[in-house]
Amino acid sequence: MLIGFFILNPKLNSKSIFLKEINTFKMKKIIHLIAIISSLQLVSQRHYTKISSSKVSNERIDVSENFIKEFYRKCNNKDYSQFSSFILDKRLERKLNNDYEKICEIINKNGKITSLKFRSAYIKDYTKNSDPIELMTFDAGFENSKELHFINVWIYRDQNVINNILTSKEKPFSKPKKKESAL
Secondary structure (H helix, E strand, O other): OHHHHHHHOOOOOHHHHHHHHHHHHHHHHHHHHHHHHHHHHHHOOOOEEEEOOOOOOHHHHHHHHHHHHHHHHHHHOOOOOOOOOOOEOHHHHHHHHHHHHHHHHHHHHOOOEEEEEEEEEEEEHHHOOOOOEEEEEEEEEEOOOOOOOEEEEEEEOHHHOEEEEEEEOOOOOOOOOOOOOOO
16 A cells, blocks of 8 residues: 555655555554543443422322333233333333343342332433433332342333333442541
């Protein structure tokens, strides 16, 4: 390729060809670096704004709480049928259709829910202007697990579509606590 380029442009010497290649290589690296950084920022965006208690929709709290109870009831009863009382996001529906038994096995290891209380609601910042998703966080207690403290449900504002459910030790967007220095 270089030989053909050099033959077609006899005015260019090998030094100028080499410098052009280095410059294009640097530009490609910069473009790739920008693309990687921007994609990582989009994926790792976990910015949430707390919704004041006066503005939280009681309907979405009820839908989320009822979904949690139904989800755990179905897992405990080994009922892997579809959720007819709730509108699920297609991605969540696909995930449950493919892995519902495995998910229920993991859930059943934690035991039944002993307590469930609404804690707070948040909105994903980057969805505010398009299709807002709210995160409903519930304090939860489990029979067999002292580590898990939260059940989180993501729900779209329009039509109360359930986007996801997660059981966790911490709120899903909280930063890990810094370890204290031993010194």
